[in-house]
Amino acid sequence: MKAPALALAIFVAVPFAHGQTNNAPSAADGIAQYRALLADGNPADLWEAKGEALWKQKRGAKNVAFSDSCDLGKGTGVVKGAFVELPRYFADTKRVQDLESRLLSCMEAQGYDAAEIAATPFGRGEQVNLEALVAYVSAESKGMKFNLPQTRPEERLMFEVGKRIFYFRGGPYDFSCASCHGEAGKRIRLQDLPDLTKNPGDGVGFAAWPAYRVSSGELWGMQRRLNDCYRQQRFPFPGYGSDATIALATYMGVQGKGAVSIAPSIKR
Amino acid sequence: MTMATVMTTTRIIPLAWAFLIAGCAAAPSPQEADQAALAIMKGSFREQGIAKLDRIQQDELQQACSGEKPPSEATAKRIETAQLATVQWPADGVYLGDWREGEKLAQNGRGMTWTDPAGVPSGGNCYNCHQITKAEISYGTIGPSLYQYGKLRGVSDPAAPASTDMLKYTWGKIWNAKATNACSNMPRFGHAGVLDAAQIRDLMALLLDPKSPVNAQ
Numbered sequence: 001m002k003a004p005a006l007a008l009a010i011f012v013a014v015p016f017a018h019g020q021t022n023n024a025p026s027a028a029d030g031i032a033q034y035r036a037l038l039a040d041g042n043p044a045d046l047w048e049a050k051g052e053a054l055w056k057q058k059r060g061a062k063n064v065a066f067s068d069s070c071d072l073g074k075g076t077g078v079v080k081g082a083f084v085e086l087p088r089y090f091a092d093t094k095r096v097q098d099l100e101s102r103l104l105s106c107m108e109a110q111g112y113d114a115a116e117i118a119a120t121p122f123g124r125g126e127q128v129n130l131e132a133l134v135a136y137v138s139a140e141s142k143g144m145k146f147n148l149p150q151t152r153p154e155e156r157l158m159f160e161v162g163k164r165i166f167y168f169r170g171g172p173y174d175f176s177c178a179s180c181h182g183e184a185g186k187r188i189r190l191q192d193l194p195d196l197t198k199n200p201g202d203g204v205g206f207a208a209w210p211a212y213r214v215s216s217g218e219l220w221g222m223q224r225r226l227n228d229c230y231r232q233q234r235f236p237f238p239g240y241g242s243d244a245t246i247a248l249a250t251y252m253g254v255q256g257k258g259a260v261s262i263a264p265s266i267k268r
Numbered sequence: 269m270t271m272a273t274v275m276t277t278t279r280i281i282p283l284a285w286a287f288l289i290a291g292c293a294a295a296p297s298p299q300e301a302d303q304a305a306l307a308i309m310k311g312s313f314r315e316q317g318i319a320k321l322d323r324i325q326q327d328e329l330q331q332a333c334s335g336e337k338p339p340s341e342a343t344a345k346r347i348e349t350a351q352l353a354t355v356q357w358p359a360d361g362v363y364l365g366d367w368r369e370g371e372k373l374a375q376n377g378r379g380m381t382w383t384d385p386a387g388v389p390s391g392g393n394c395y396n397c398h399q400i401t402k403a404e405i406s407y408g409t410i411g412p413s414l415y416q417y418g419k420l421r422g423v424s425d426p427a428a429p430a431s432t433d434m435l436k437y438t439w440g441k442i443w444n445a446k447a448t449n450a451c452s453n454m455p456r457f458g459h460a461g462v463l464d465a466a467q468i469r470d471l472m473a474l475l476l477d478p479k480s481p482v483n484a485q
Binding site: 153156157160161163164165167168169170171172173174175176179180183185186187188189190191193197231232234235236237238239242243244245247 | 295296304305316321324326330333335380382410455456461
């Protein structure tokens, strides 16, 4: 999968980009074409199928299935429409939770050690199952519009906190999220950057994750996306399901109200 | 099934802000949100590799430039003056090194992340944000184009006295971009210890040497 996809990227992007010195929209066009070609057979389907099976499977020491136990905010076992309303407040954990931290709570109720799974590196152990579950849950809301609840004080606080964390500059490079995502029409190398200070539109930014990443052959949830952003920001390591990541997701999700979710999407 | 007994994930909540929301009305006050944001930042990160927790202890500039809006003009001026005083000028007066090494540095985006080993020199990350040579089409647009940087600024002989001001300005920009623009998106490469003086000389040559492809092509 990997090698031919990369070869295709070079083939498509380079001829279109050649000779452009200023704003090289043609390079971006080439990449867009390449993505469109790939979207036809998004390997995220494989993760979705596995996630659906996991959702219905009795698991953990308590031997219960998510379909009989896990409430993602729309009622026990309900998946459709849940993704586009997360993060939201949950009374049982007394926390605002995003999809991944909520799935972790549901796994804890199955008898798993949530702290241990949160500390497990991406792509290993139960983190692999979480990838499949986020693919499945997000896919069940494909085509629906983001509509995060902001009725609870905890939810409003998380939005306000998320905004502050978005602009928080630190590290040896003085970067914040806004350094790269604070203006429309900007790029890092040839990679387009969504402006996340406002609604960037249908299927862009928050509405495009989880996603299958062609370059690594992996399915990334929003937690992993944010984790790698912080790595590149030269920050220390954000905890999996930590409140800073949930606050940022709340900020992006509320800003993106009305945007159509295309998750799980496909990314270079 | 109830999850009232589920405790592990709730342990992640720092107590410092958990009680704040108890007293909140529907909309938190800016002060409540400020406090909660700082407490959450403090409780959400751990050190990994070379990326220690001191990286989220903001200095005055980082704090002043972390708002949705930029700081006041007076604050910005004060910051710029303080940052300008930190610039270390080349002791021997030699501003330019080798543009070929500079090009390699400009291409190199490595360094300072938690996956980078300690002790490996950082790259300049320049192409991530700037157009520089004509040949490299994979460049970012967060910063302005630097193509023909020296030529457009009339630097035909870097050794000539007429070039001194531009050499100093450019050195200052790379060493500490905040000396001329308080909340610039550009890192303070010299000031933060990301690049050393020899590396900055090479980047200076890439931008200002008439033989560099930046100016010659």
